[in-house]
Amino acid sequence: MDAERALVKSPPRPDVVIDDPPRMNLLGLILGDIMQRGLERPENQRRFAGLVPASVVVRAGEMAVTLRFEEQRLVVQRGAAERPRAQVAGALDELMALSLGGGMVGPWLAGRLKTRGSLLLLLRLRPLLQV
């Protein structure tokens, strides 16, 4: 019964698709892998459904990737898309701290993390970026 309920309540796990892996940068590969693992958790699958459709640009150091939240899949693309709904940028170690469970507000207030666009979207995205 519990299993049936879980099936009803949890949408199918979205696929994580790395666009053109041989040309993807390290940031995209790291984020793709983190989100792949994150999306194994049912609660994140529900969160994912709430993010579709959207595109978010993540910048670390001099690397940039765009995360496209589409129906049943997340596409990771190299570079920054034009007019994303949200952007987050910071040093690689700041973003990694975020993925390891660090807070977003403190680094943001200190100027170590910079955001643009929908802050609400970024806050909803945060659990998916955490390991």
Next chain:
Amino acid sequence: MDDKTLRELFEPLVGVEAVIGPEQAAAFNEYASDYTEEEPRRPGLVLQPTTTEQVQAVVRAAREAGVSLTPRVSGSNVGGLAIPPTGGVVLDLRRMNRIIDVQVDDMYALIEPGVTWEQLKAHLEQADIPLRMGYPLSPPDTSIVANCLLDGLGNLSMRYGAMADWIGGLEVVLPDGQIARTGAPALSDRWFGRSPLPDLTGMFVSMQGRTGVVTKMAFQLWPAPAHRRRTFILMYDRNGAFQAMRGLARYQICDDVGGLSWTTGKMLFGVERPAERDPGEPEFFLYLDLSGASARELDLRLEILDDYLDGLRAQGFKAEKPLDIETLVRLNPRFGKLADFPTRLEFLVDHPGGGLSWVGTYGPMSRFEAFGDAGFAIMERYGMPPTLVSRPMKGAHFGVMRFITTFDKSSAEERRLVREMSAEIIDAGLELGFIPYKTPPWVVRRIRERLDPGFVELMRRVLGAVSPERTLSPHCWPLDD
């Protein structure tokens, strides 16, 4: 000599269970090739002796019968050294794998040639011995003795030099079957070093088995500081990484400073053949090992590292903050492959194409930039990901530049391209004073015209005196054919 005659000759010397013949096809065929583009050569027979006496008997019999013997252990050499001449006998030493003794106070382990990195590590850990060793990037099940005799390197080579420097003495079966000891054990009961007698150990280093079969070796171990840290620094410019390697080596705050080009990070994430670098992404990853007898000492070293990196940034080089390996592993378990040595890097040795080849050289660190430029340009021209592993050696008196290629072994065209590309990289390195190590026979043929004529003559005399019949590894060091 046909297979049957070979078996009749050698089986009584080692026992039937220690012979692998063509009828055991799967096991037997593994001895015909290695990871590289080198063409396979079918052996005549494979022997797996377990004692020095058996090795002596085999060597004597082979000499009398005029049969070649090629020593090997795991067969992971990346240059065709362990592939025997066609029809020759392979002397597989993997069953001679005893750790005979560990002298904790004198810091060495006396081992047989089949002892592997993972085996000795487990032994030290289980016995709670506070000593450590340096590890190469080769798989955990490869031979310590082979890497030392081929003068390879490990993650303590920046501090302590190439691995032949770590030999404390040898027991060798000479090509006529006689046993000799070199180094300290020629006179002492302790195998403490190659000094101070005439250094005859050198006659068996980088000789690729031509001069004898080593049956025992003292392997020097090093103190294991209580506090250790492995950290990675992403550099956006490879020349900045080379400068950091030289600088940090002279600061003497690290046990190891190594560098990996951008392709390795992607290969770790399963990208088999990275196609191009995003202009915004780091070009080189420095990995650093630091240690201290106390937490305070380690902290001070880390503080000096931060100061050094600030100085590097002030010169215009872009470097991220150091990232601890523990953090990276928490972020992604794939990084665990770099957390603890020895390690098996599947992206090099277990990928679908199966091919792995390299140009490994030792040379002057002052010319890393020039060789890096040349090597990368050649690899890119051939459409190969520019994979480079480099490291200062022996306090930066020299360094290693190792250009690595993975490829599809089943493709004759790829094999041809890899060989052609490697030859170009070798030539570029020779022009800059870089010398290939673990030198494959085809590379010897390429470099022999450049070698000092006196050196070549001396090599001929040494090889002629020690092994006039050329019984052992006759395909190696081809100076005359």
